[in-house]
Amino acid sequence: MIVRVHGLVIRVLPYRESDALVTLLTREAGKIGLIAPGARKVRSRLAAHTQLLRLGTYILYRGRSLYRLDQADTTALLKTRLHDPLVNQRTMEMLEWVMRLTEDEVSDPFLYDHVERSFLRLDQGEPLDVTWLIFQLVMLSHMGYGPSWDRCTRCGLSDDLKAFVPQEGGMICGTCLKHHPPLHNVTLLPPRLVWVLQQIVRTPPHLLGSVRLKPENVELVLKPLAQFVFLHVPVRFRTQEVWRGADELIRLAEDLKRARRAPGTGEDEGDVS
Known part of the structure; x- marks a missing residue:
């Protein structure tokens, strides 16, 4: 056939x-x-x-x-951009997410459109971390993992959502935050940013245009979202662990270079015979 x-x-x-x-x-x-x-x-x-x-x-x-x-x-796609190590990193992470979170021979046009659109965003040079954030948000929501962006995970109300708490599965409202402060990591999010995240999850991939976010806001969401994935998604992504280990090695190498250049180490002093 x-x-x-x-x-x-x-x-x-x-x-x-x-x-x-x-x-x-x-x-x-x-x-x-x-x-x-x-x-x-x-x-x-x-x-x-x-x-x-x-x-x-x-x-x-x-x-x-x-x-x-x-x-x-x-x-x-990405014929020239893969020479950029950061683009290469995000690309490998996105590919592993697709490989490990999708089932074989199960038609899912929404998921396909989202994945194709995500790589087209990278190919067209859209902001790397924004593309990575959108990719994760839509994948997690579509696969049923969450997190909850439009309702408080405690009381279920959709008003006055104040903070993202990975351990509790999403947002909590101002009232719950005030009367029963969580014991875990809490990330306060601006109302406008919460609204943008809600629209990203709700909008079909082919209708979602260019998304502009401040770098500090993207970083504000990416860190707790990574913790949410670790806690609630029953898959350990090897690519992220490899890149995390590589980042640690790079930091150690930089620390070692600084230590060798510090005064009194003898690195730059001439030999005395």
Whole structure:
């Protein structure tokens, strides 16, 4: 059976001598695996279409367990921006989220549109951390993890939402915050920022235009949101742990450099014989 799908390449693995195992996220069939025969050969007509983050139309044959790629018409995303280590980091994190939070062969047009739009945002040079924030907010909400942005997680009221508390699963109102202060980390959010977060979650991906947020507001949300993911999402994302470890190594290296340059270390002093 011949199948025509619109999809995005989210993983590529070598297979046999010259084939490739490709994972596509598609609008019509969800996340599917396929074999690209001869795709690793230098002159293969399929080689360009089976690279990571290729977006376009794929014509497949349905096999017993995997699809088989026959033809494709695609374009490359993030062709130049992946040289930026920060773009590379966010891209790898987004790809792992898609791989580990989606089910095989379950059609989900909303999710597909969101993922495609997120990578298009990166490709078009929109603010990196804003794109990462939007990606997480919509993914978490759509997959049923939350957090709650429009109602107090304690009393259920939708008015006067004051603070985001990861341990309690979302926002709490001013009354609950005043009478029963949480014992955990509390992040106070401006009302305007809360409204913007609510609109991001409510708006369909194809209708969500450019979102402008101050860098300090993005950072204000990203930190507690990462803690929320750690507490409430039953998946440990390896990419984030790797990058976190790399950041720690970079900080240690910088501290070591400063220590060596400090007065009295003998680093810059001449030898005396």
